[in-house]
Amino acid sequence: MAIREQVHMQTPWQYTEVPEMDDVLFQQWVELLEIRTGIALPESRKTFLVMNLASRMREVSIDNYQSYFNLIMDGSSGQVEWEILVDRLTVHETRFYRDEFTLDLIRDKYLPELTTTKDKPYTVHAWSVGCATGEEPYSVAMLMDYYFLNHPEFYYGVTASDVSRAALQTGRDGIYHQRRVKNVPDEISNTYLEKVDDEHVQVRPSLRQKVCFTHINLLDLSQQPIGKMDIIICQNVLIYFKRELRNLILDQLATCLKPGGILLLGAGEVFGWTHPELSQIDYQSTLAFQRRADIDEPGIDEVRK
Numbered sequence: 035m036a037i038r039e040q041v042h043m044q045t046p047w048q049y050t051e052v053p054e055m056d057d058v059l060f061q062q063w064v065e066l067l068e069i070r071t072g073i074a075l076p077e078s079r080k081t082f083l084v085m086n087l088a089s090r091m092r093e094v095s096i097d098n099y100q101s102y103f104n105l106i107m108d109g110s111s112g113q114v115e116w117e118i119l120v121d122r123l124t125v126h127e128t129r130f131y132r133d134e135f136t137l138d139l140i141r142d143k144y145l146p147e148l149t150t151t152k153d154k155p156y157t158v159h160a161w162s163v164g165c166a167t168g169e170e171p172y173s174v175a176m177l178m179d180y181y182f183l184n185h186p187e188f189y190y191g192v193t194a195s196d197v198s199r200a201a202l203q204t205g206r207d208g209i210y211h212q213r214r215v216k217n218v219p220d221e222i223s224n225t226y227l228e229k230v231d232d233e234h235v236q237v238r239p240s241l242r243q244k245v246c247f248t249h250i251n252l253l254d255l256s257q258q259p260i261g262k263m264d265i266i267i268c269q270n271v272l273i274y275f276k277r278e279l280r281n282l283i284l285d286q287l288a289t290c291l292k293p294g295g296i297l298l299l300g301a302g303e304v305f306g307w308t309h310p311e312l313s314q315i316d317y318q319s320t321l322a323f324q325r326r327a328d329i330d331e332p333g334i335d336e337v338r339k
């Protein structure tokens with residue numbers, strides 16, 4: 035059949051109006067998102083919510099918000115649908131080597147101190163909390179791998195966690211567009227990235243093996259079997275949470291640090307939070323805390339017992 039005839043036979047494209055969302059419905063969705071993820075959606079983000087809901091509702095042939103809400107609340111099929119929706123309602127913006135000062139702190143201050151003070155062999159455990167599609171944990175893994183080339187008795191592993199299963203899968207695949215890796219220093223990118231095609235690169239298998247992607251909702255931290263960490267990096271995540279919840283999660287993350295371990299936040303993301311066992315690290319343009327080396331608190335999982 036000629037292409038012209040095939041085109042005429044196709045269902046014509048139809049413009050579908052995005053349904054109106056009144057304040058009551060908006061509040062209902064805001065509450066659901068906050069209860070399940072901690073994300074507080076302000077009125078100014080209503081368009082974001084509406085557009086993403088409408089787009090997903092079109093895919094599942096539902097034309098009103100209440101029916102879709104009922105589907106989300108409906109037992110295990112609702113849970114499956116929620117996993118898809120949560121990926122649409124969370125912001126996954128990220129980049130390789132996004133916060134260069136934080137990475138400088140790890141490379142130029144923390145690791146040199148660690149390699150001179152720890153008994154060898156030693157394994158460094160790092161955790162990227164709210165890792166999105168993997169650029170942050172891979173950046174930390176690349177940095178450590180490269181650093182430890184000169185310290186053969188040091189090993190490392192990175193845990194990368196997020197609430198979005200789709201984002202985690204992208205991280206596991208480790209394939210990125212060239213423009214997403216443009217901040218990676220040449221010697222690092224030559225060592226850890228390989229070309230897939232003219233537009234994409236992939237993280238080399240040897241480095242991918244060092245990063246374990248796992249589903250953790252920050253609201254469920256107290257139910258997770260989390261071991262003690264040397265490095266916890268949590269950037270551009272807690273900005274979406276209300277202050278009390280943010281502080282509660284920070285307290286929980288603090289208990290996951292080994293003595294001497296560091297908690298790295300985004301500069302300017304958190305105000306007025308302190309912890310009795312952590313002291314703030316003075317390092318240019320960063321917001322970082324270190325657990326006192328003489329205090330070995332039980333981790334969250336141990337507190338539960």
Ligand SMILES: C[S@@+](CC[C@H](N)C(=O)[O-])C[C@H]1O[C@@H](n2cnc3c(N)ncnc32)[C@H](O)[C@@H]1O
Nearest residue numbers: 071124125127128164166196197251252269270
């Ligand atoms: C803007 S990205 C930050 C990515 C990376 N940390 C960075 O700074 O480049 C925020 C991530 O936090 C995740 N997130 C939001 N709420 C979460 C929750 N309750 N538990 C775990 N991850 C969450 C989102 O899915 C998203 O991938």
